[in-house]
Amino acid sequence: MPEMIACFKWVIDEAYIRRGPEGELDLSSVNYKISEYDRNAIEEAVRLREAHGGSVIPVTVAAPEAAKGVKDALSRGGDRAFFIADEAFHDLEPSQTAAVLAEVIRSRIPHDLILCGEGSGDLYAQQVGPRLAEHLEIPCISFVQKLSIEQGRLIAERKVEEGLEVVAAPLPALVTVLPDINVPRIPGVKDTLAAAKKPFVTVKRDELSGKYEAHLATLLVRATQMERQCERFGTQPEDVARFLESLRKKGAIGQKGG
Amino acid sequence: MDFKLSEEQELIRSNMREFAAKHVDPIAAEIDENSRHPAEVFQKLAEGNWLGIPIPQEYGGAGADRLTHVIAVEELSRSCASTGFTLSAHVDLACTPILLFGNDQQKAKFLTPMAKGENLGAFALTEPGAGTDVMAATTTAALDGNDYVINGSKTFTSNGPVAGTYVAFAWTDKEAGRKGMSAFIVPRDTPGLRVGEHFKKMGLRASQTSEMIFKDCRIPKENLLGQPGQGVQIAMTTFDHGRMGIAAQSIGILQAALDEAVQYSKERIQFGTPIARHQAIAWMIADMATDLAAARFLAYYAAWLKDQKQPFSKEAAMAKLFASEAAMKHTTKAVQIHGGYGYIKGAKVERLMRDAKITEIYEGTSEAQRMVISGNVLR
Numbered sequence A: 001m002p003e004m005i006a007c008f009k010w011v012i013d014e015a016y017i018r019r020g021p022e023g024e025l026d027l028s029s030v031n032y033k034i035s036e037y038d039r040n041a042i043e044e045a046v047r048l049r050e051a052h053g054g055s056v057i058p059v060t061v062a063a064p065e066a067a068k069g070v071k072d073a074l075s076r077g078g079d080r081a082f083f084i085a086d087e088a089f090h091d092l093e094p095s096q097t098a099a100v101l102a103e104v105i106r107s108r109i110p111h112d113l114i115l116c117g118e119g120s121g122d123l124y125a126q127q128v129g130p131r132l133a134e135h136l137e138i139p140c141i142s143f144v145q146k147l148s149i150e151q152g153r154l155i156a157e158r159k160v161e162e163g164l165e166v167v168a169a170p171l172p173a174l175v176t177v178l179p180d181i182n183v184p185r186i187p188g189v190k191d192t193l194a195a196a197k198k199p200f201v202t203v204k205r206d207e208l209s210g211k212y213e214a215h216l217a218t219l220l221v222r223a224t225q226m227e228r229q230c231e232r233f234g235t236q237p238e239d240v241a242r243f244l245e246s247l248r249k250k251g252a253i254g255q256k257g258g
Numbered sequence B: 001m002d003f004k005l006s007e008e009q010e011l012i013r014s015n016m017r018e019f020a021a022k023h024v025d026p027i028a029a030e031i032d033e034n035s036r037h038p039a040e041v042f043q044k045l046a047e048g049n050w051l052g053i054p055i056p057q058e059y060g061g062a063g064a065d066r067l068t069h070v071i072a073v074e075e076l077s078r079s080c081a082s083t084g085f086t087l088s089a090h091v092d093l094a095c096t097p098i099l100l101f102g103n104d105q106q107k108a109k110f111l112t113p114m115a116k117g118e119n120l121g122a123f124a125l126t127e128p129g130a131g132t133d134v135m136a137a138t139t140t141a142a143l144d145g146n147d148y149v150i151n152g153s154k155t156f157t158s159n160g161p162v163a164g165t166y167v168a169f170a171w172t173d174k175e176a177g178r179k180g181m182s183a184f185i186v187p188r189d190t191p192g193l194r195v196g197e198h199f200k201k202m203g204l205r206a207s208q209t210s211e212m213i214f215k216d217c218r219i220p221k222e223n224l225l226g227q228p229g230q231g232v233q234i235a236m237t238t239f240d241h242g243r244m245g246i247a248a249q250s251i252g253i254l255q256a257a258l259d260e261a262v263q264y265s266k267e268r269i270q271f272g273t274p275i276a277r278h279q280a281i282a283w284m285i286a287d288m289a290t291d292l293a294a295a296r297f298l299a300y301y302a303a304w305l306k307d308q309k310q311p312f313s314k315e316a317a318m319a320k321l322f323a324s325e326a327a328m329k330h331t332t333k334a335v336q337i338h339g340g341y342g343y344i345k346g347a348k349v350e351r352l353m354r355d356a357k358i359t360e361i362y363e364g365t366s367e368a369q370r371m372v373i374s375g376n377v378l379r
C-alpha cells in the first residue's frame, strides 16, 4: 500500500492582488490558498489511496502563517501532514524549497510516491519537483495528466509538445501533475472540521542541518498594465496596409526589413 | 474582543465560495427566469454536508456552529439569493425547531435525514388571513384517539412544493390564546395534505413558495413537536434563528451588489473617465460598503451570541432589519450605477434588486422587527 507525499505551496490568491499608485503590488488585503496545481496533486494522491489504500501526507515549507493551509490540505484528504515552518521561509527560492523538502522527506517520511503540482501559482518556475527528485535520487515524471499504479509500477501519461507519451517507472518516484489530471473536490463542512483534529508534525528551521542559502535577489516587482485600444479597419488592400502600418507604429511588429 | 473568524470558518467560507462559483453562478439567471428549483445543486450541497451545518453530527449534520452556517448562507446567496434562502429555510425554519423542541425519536426519524439532505424541510405558519398577526390563524388540530386531525390552509410556504417534511402550526385549544397553538411534524406523503402550485414571484423566483391545504389530515400523536400549546413559543424561537439566515441572505445580496457596482463603475466610461471617478458614484459605493460592513457585524454578532449560548433574539431582529433594508436600498443604487444597462434582464443587479425586496417582508416584516426591537428596548 503506497505511502504518498503531496507537496503543496501556500500562495497569494492572485484575485486579491491590486495595483498600487506607483505600479507596485498592493498586497494589503490578500488571501492565501493552496496553489491550484498542488490541489490536483493532493487530489490525485487521494484517488490513488481510494484505489490502492496507503496514506496521503501533505507537506509544505512555509512561513508559520501557512498553518491554515495545512488544515486546508488535510481537509482535502490528507491523513497527517508535515509543516516545515519558519519565519525565514517567506519567499523561498525553488532551489531552497526543494532542498529543505529533500532533507525532511529523506530523514523523516517514508514514501513510495511524491506528487507535486507542475508549477506554483505565484512563480511557476517548475523547479521544485524535478530538483526534489534529483536530491532524493528517484525518477521524476513531469507534465503528467493521467496516472495509475499497476503491479507496483507507475504508469503515467505525459502531455508533451506534440502528443502524448506513456511512461512507466519503478517506485519510489516523483510525479509533477498538470491540472487536467483531475478535478479536485471541494471539501465538505465535515472534512474541514475533521481536518482540525488530524495530526501534523511541525518541523522548525533549527531542526534542519542544511544551510539553504538564497542565490537570487529580487530587485523589483511591478504590476504590468494592460492598455486596450480600439481601431477599425476595413478589408480592402489599402486597409490591410494601414493595419500593418498601425501595428508597426505601436511596436507590436518589427519595422520593414528590420 | 476578537473580530477574527476561526481558520475553519475561513476555509468553509472559501469552499462555499468555490462551490457557488462553480455550481450556482452558471445557472442563477436561468433558475430565476424559469422559477426552477435547482435539485441538482441541492444534491451536491447534501454531499458536502451544507444542508445541516449547525446540526450536531449525531443527528446527521456537520456539527459546526451557527456562525459557520450564517457565513455559508451569505456566500451562497451572493451567487443566488433563492438558493441561499432555500437552504436557510430548510435549516433555520425546519431542522432547527426539531433540533430544539423535538424528542429523541423525532430527531432520529425526521431531523437526521433532513440534516443529511435526504429531504428538504419547510415551515408552514402563515395563512391567508394571518401574516404578521399570527394569532389570527384558523387552522385547527383536533385530537382523535392516537391521531391529530388537521384542517385548514397555509400560504406562502417556502420549499412547500419541494419539501419532504413540514413543521406546521395549528390550534389545539383556540380558547387558550398564545398557549393554544401547537406545532406538528407533517411528512409530505400524509393523506389529506395537498401542496399547491408554486407562486410566480417578483423576485426570489427559484425558491418555491406554495399553499398547503390540510383536509382531515391525520398525523400520529408522536408528531406533535414539543408540548401541546407550545406552538407560538416554537414559532418565535424559530424566527430568532431564521432572522439570522435572512440577515445572511441580505448580506450576500449586498456583497454581490457591491461587487457588481465596483466592477461596472471602474469599466464604464462617461465624460472621458470611469464613472467611479465621479464623486456621486464613488459616494454611493462608499455608503454601500459601509452598510455592508455594519450589517455583517450585526449578523455575525447575533450568531456569535447564539454560539455563546447567550440571548440573541433582539440582535437577530436588528441584524435582519438592518441587513434587509440595506440590501434593498443599495441594490437600487447598484441598478442606478449601471444606468439603463442595469434595468435590462441579464444584468445581475436587476435580479439582485428584485431578490432584495423579499428580505424586508418574510420572517417578520421590517415593521414587525421594529416591534420586536422596540419591545426589547422599552422593556
Ligand SMILES: Cc1cc2nc3c(=O)[nH]c(=O)nc-3n(C[C@H](O)[C@H](O)[C@H](O)COP(=O)(O)OP(=O)(O)OC[C@H]3O[C@@H](n4cnc5c(N)ncnc54)[C@H](O)[C@@H]3O)c2cc1C
Pocket (backbone or CB within 6 Å): B089, B122, B123, B124, B125, B126, B130, B131, B132, B133, B155, B156, B157, B158, B159, B201, B204, B209, B358, B361, B362, B363, B364, B365, B366, B367, B368
Ligand atoms: C416569498 C415568501 C416566502 C414566505 N415564506 C414563508 C414560510 O416559509 N413560512 C411561513 O409561515 N410564511 C412565509 N411567508 C409569509 C411571510 O412571513 C408573511 O408574508 C409576512 O409575515 C407578512 O404577512 P402578510 O403577508 O400577511 O402581511 P400583513 O401582515 O398583512 O402585513 C401587511 C403590511 O402591514 C404591516 N403591518 C401588519 N401588522 C402591523 C402592525 N401591527 N403594525 C404595523 N404594521 C403592521 C406589515 O408590516 C406590512 O407592511 C412568506 C412570504 C413570502 C412572500
